Amino acid sequence: MDDGLLMIPGPVKLHERIIRAMARQMISHRSSDFEEIFHFCINQLKPLFGTDGDIAIISGSGTAGMESAIASFSKVKRIACIDNGKFGERFAKIASKYVDVDHLRFDWGGSINLERVEESLANGSDAIAFVHNETSTGILNPAEEIARIARRYDALVIMDGITSIGGDVVEMDRWKVDVAVVGSQKCIGAPPGLAAVAVRDRAWEFYSEKVPYYFDLKAYVKKAEEKQTPYTPAIPLFLALAEALKIIEEEGIQNRISRHRKLAHAVRTWALDAGLDLFPKLDEYSRYSNTVTAIKLPKGITDRELRGALKEEYGVTISGGQEHLKGKIFRIGHMGNVTKRDLLATLSAVEEILLRHKACNPAIHSAMEALR
Amino acid sequence: MDDGLLMIPGPVKLHERIIRAMARQMISHRSSDFEEIFHFCINQLKPLFGTDGDIAIISGSGTAGMESAIASFSKVKRIACIDNGKFGERFAKIASKYVDVDHLRFDWGGSINLERVEESLANGSDAIAFVHNETSTGILNPAEEIARIARRYDALVIMDGITSIGGDVVEMDRWKVDVAVVGSQKCIGAPPGLAAVAVRDRAWEFYSEKVPYYFDLKAYVKKAEEKQTPYTPAIPLFLALAEALKIIEEEGIQNRISRHRKLAHAVRTWALDAGLDLFPKLDEYSRYSNTVTAIKLPKGITDRELRGALKEEYGVTISGGQEHLKGKIFRIGHMGNVTKRDLLATLSAVEEILLRHKACNPAIHSAMEALR
Numbered sequence: 001m002d003d004g005l006l007m008i009p010g011p012v013k014l015h016e017r018i019i020r021a022m023a024r025q026m027i028s029h030r031s032s033d034f035e036e037i038f039h040f041c042i043n044q045l046k047p048l049f050g051t052d053g054d055i056a057i058i059s060g061s062g063t064a065g066m067e068s069a070i071a072s073f074s075k076v077k078r079i080a081c082i083d084n085g086k087f088g089e090r091f092a093k094i095a096s097k098y099v100d101v102d103h104l105r106f107d108w109g110g111s112i113n114l115e116r117v118e119e120s121l122a123n124g125s126d127a128i129a130f131v132h133n134e135t136s137t138g139i140l141n142p143a144e145e146i147a148r149i150a151r152r153y154d155a156l157v158i159m160d161g162i163t164s165i166g167g168d169v170v171e172m173d174r175w176k177v178d179v180a181v182v183g184s185q186k187c188i189g190a191p192p193g194l195a196a197v198a199v200r201d202r203a204w205e206f207y208s209e210k211v212p213y214y215f216d217l218k219a220y221v222k223k224a225e226e227k228q229t230p231y232t233p234a235i236p237l238f239l240a241l242a243e244a245l246k247i248i249e250e251e252g253i254q255n256r257i258s259r260h261r262k263l264a265h266a267v268r269t270w271a272l273d274a275g276l277d278l279f280p281k282l283d284e285y286s287r288y289s290n291t292v293t294a295i296k297l298p299k300g301i302t303d304r305e306l307r308g309a310l311k312e313e314y315g316v317t318i319s320g321g322q323e324h325l326k327g328k329i330f331r332i333g334h335m336g337n338v339t340k341r342d343l344l345a346t347l348s349a350v351e352e353i354l355l356r357h358k359a360c361n362p363a364i365h366s367a368m369e370a371l372r
Numbered sequence: 373m374d375d376g377l378l379m380i381p382g383p384v385k386l387h388e389r390i391i392r393a394m395a396r397q398m399i400s401h402r403s404s405d406f407e408e409i410f411h412f413c414i415n416q417l418k419p420l421f422g423t424d425g426d427i428a429i430i431s432g433s434g435t436a437g438m439e440s441a442i443a444s445f446s447k448v449k450r451i452a453c454i455d456n457g458k459f460g461e462r463f464a465k466i467a468s469k470y471v472d473v474d475h476l477r478f479d480w481g482g483s484i485n486l487e488r489v490e491e492s493l494a495n496g497s498d499a500i501a502f503v504h505n506e507t508s509t510g511i512l513n514p515a516e517e518i519a520r521i522a523r524r525y526d527a528l529v530i531m532d533g534i535t536s537i538g539g540d541v542v543e544m545d546r547w548k549v550d551v552a553v554v555g556s557q558k559c560i561g562a563p564p565g566l567a568a569v570a571v572r573d574r575a576w577e578f579y580s581e582k583v584p585y586y587f588d589l590k591a592y593v594k595k596a597e598e599k600q601t602p603y604t605p606a607i608p609l610f611l612a613l614a615e616a617l618k619i620i621e622e623e624g625i626q627n628r629i630s631r632h633r634k635l636a637h638a639v640r641t642w643a644l645d646a647g648l649d650l651f652p653k654l655d656e657y658s659r660y661s662n663t664v665t666a667i668k669l670p671k672g673i674t675d676r677e678l679r680g681a682l683k684e685e686y687g688v689t690i691s692g693g694q695e696h697l698k699g700k701i702f703r704i705g706h707m708g709n710v711t712k713r714d715l716l717a718t719l720s721a722v723e724e725i726l727l728r729h730k731a732c733n734p735a736i737h738s739a740m741e742a743l744r
Contacts (some may be wrong), residue, residue: 023395060432063603094585191605212584213466231435234565
């Protein structure tokens with residue numbers, strides 16, 4: 001009866017228009033119809049990345065985008081992989097398939113020690129890979145600072161912007177981030193299955209022909225000149241992406257970022273006033289994520305009790321912790337086309353369940369105020 | 373006004389039910405809802421491959437499936453890649469990224485010299501990669517014969533079944549094909565964007581950890597035990613695939629194969645009676661494809677005139693030739709959920725245009741009879 005509300009950090013709930021956009025008869029991927037849709041997607045993605053560079057769109061998940069970014073530009077001596085969460089760790093795992101890796105491990109949920117990043121570059125790393133918005137812990141890493149340090153050493157900068165691009169400020173060209181990746185199913189608000197990779201000119205100096213066939217970004221960029229993809233694209237997902245990008249254009253990217261910030265601020269205000277603890281430990285450079293909030297699971301309730309009741313009684317899906325954070329945190333996604341209504345519904349339902357377990361204070365009015 | 377008719381060798385036109393199946397609100401990829409859909413897909417795919425082995429479903433195009441098959445099982449000394457068409461050539465290109473390749477080149481549109489295949493194995497190749505149904509030329513390569521030769525040398529057998537599986541007989545277990553790949557947008561009748569790879573036990577002896585992260589079939593097979601995918605799946609495409617597989621179950625795989633054969637027979641009968649030449653040159657082992665027919669473009673009409681008028685005046689899209697076959701052949705796809713009605717509409721329209729150019733004889737009644 002209830003078609004539910006998805007409040008996880010991606011895939012996100014779909015706007016009705018995006019659902020309808022997919023629901024059409026198949027077209028040829030070599031038709032002018034498709035070329036137009038494809039070209040529109042490429043052009044609309046550029047301002048979200050904050051770049052005039054090349055854009056490749058890969059049919060595959062965000063991980064495919066991460067791997068294509070690493071593998072295409074693997075003519076490096078050593079890459080420093082910043083790991084303060086599950087996706088930073090994934091970058092290190094992927095990179096170790098291709099190049100020598102300096103795996104910079106920090107506490108998951110903690111911030112990055114920028115001195116250690118600089119040290120790695122001073123000691124011979126000529127590339128950095130990092131996650132801008134670490135979905136697993138709800139922290140926003142200091143992209144601009146990291147890129148600034150990298151510039152001093154002329155190092156290649158590869159950024160996973162999978163859960164920041166489209167929902168928070170990203171300025172590749174200004175920050176001088178050379179390569180960045182976004183997933184379709186996060187802040188952009190489309191279904192999962194596409195990853196876009198933006199490439200600035202300088203990155204091509206690091207291009208390696210040893211890249212896997214399907215992940216060769218040069219092939220994508222070259223074929224994009226003909227408004228086509230090198231391999232058969234996931235057409236329904238491109239239809240959905242185009243509609244999602246139209247919605248973003250209508251909202252305006254600045255308004256969209258402001259909305260994400262407002263929603264994030266409301267969740268944090270609510271959590272703190274409810275007596276809950278936010279999970280990330282910030283330093284002067286890092287920030288709370290504006291697209292997902294990680295909150296420590298309070299005493300008196302288990303992860304299963306909270307998320308189970310939320311799903312069963314309210315039809316709302318939120319996320320738990322991943323890996324060693326299982327049962328220790330819960331995460332609310334507020335990215336994409338999430339509304340104030342969705343957020344109030346979610347926080348009220350969470351609060352009701354926590355109150356039942358005497359695990360929080362009433363604080364929903366704080367969220368209301370923050371959303372005003 | 374006209375939503376068109378896609379008669380290319382994939383992507384194929386979608387059954388209305390498949391379009392509707394995609395058009396629903398997003399669900400979590402870690403929900404029991406998704407797990408059920410995923411598990412259904414895995415189980416329904418097995419009989420199409422003719423195997424009880426493992427099935428991996430990758431979010432990506434058929435090429436991603438081919439690359440995962442090669443890269444995951446690259447612990448081989450040398451792989452013989454059979455190339456008698458564009459996709460055979462692609463296999464060789466992909467394989468050369470990972471292993472030593474014996475690139476066995478045959479004329480595109482011609483059949484395979486099985487003696488040369490055997491020679492390669494006798495001279496140290498311990499693996500074979502080949503395309504079962506070569507979409508670029510409309511030929512069905514002798515999978516069973518190739519596998520039989522390979523068995524004599526204990527060689528690994530990797531088959532691209534992208535445009536045969538679901539539309540023609542494939543019996544991996546009986547033939548002892550170790551690894552096979554299918555694409556969602558071909559005979560199965562779903563949209564593009566998913567590739568499934570079936571793996572028989574013996575293939576794991578050739579498993580290599582050097583496989584790209586996203587293409588590691590071991591990760592997919594392991595995660596499938598929990599009815600999940602290792603990376604976020606393209607959920608709408610899984611919904612569509614599940615519906616497509618339901619349709620196949622309802623039709624029955626044997627009936628489906630018979631339908632494909634009947635349609636193919638009708639196209640060939642029509643072409644020959646119209647005075648056209650089929651493109652493939654067969655030997656005693658090879659067959660005309662039952663899922664796509666390649667016909668030589670007759671004198672008196674250009675590719676643009678034929679396919680242009682067909683698209684503009686009739687809304688029907690067929691394919692031209694690829695690479696050096698451009699302007700020399702045209703290809704009609706008759707795979708997936710194509711009906712007799714679709715085929716008659718297509719052949720009549722093609723005939724009308726060819727007649728206008730005095731480029732064929734009237735032969736549509738031959739097609740009607742063949743379809744009876």
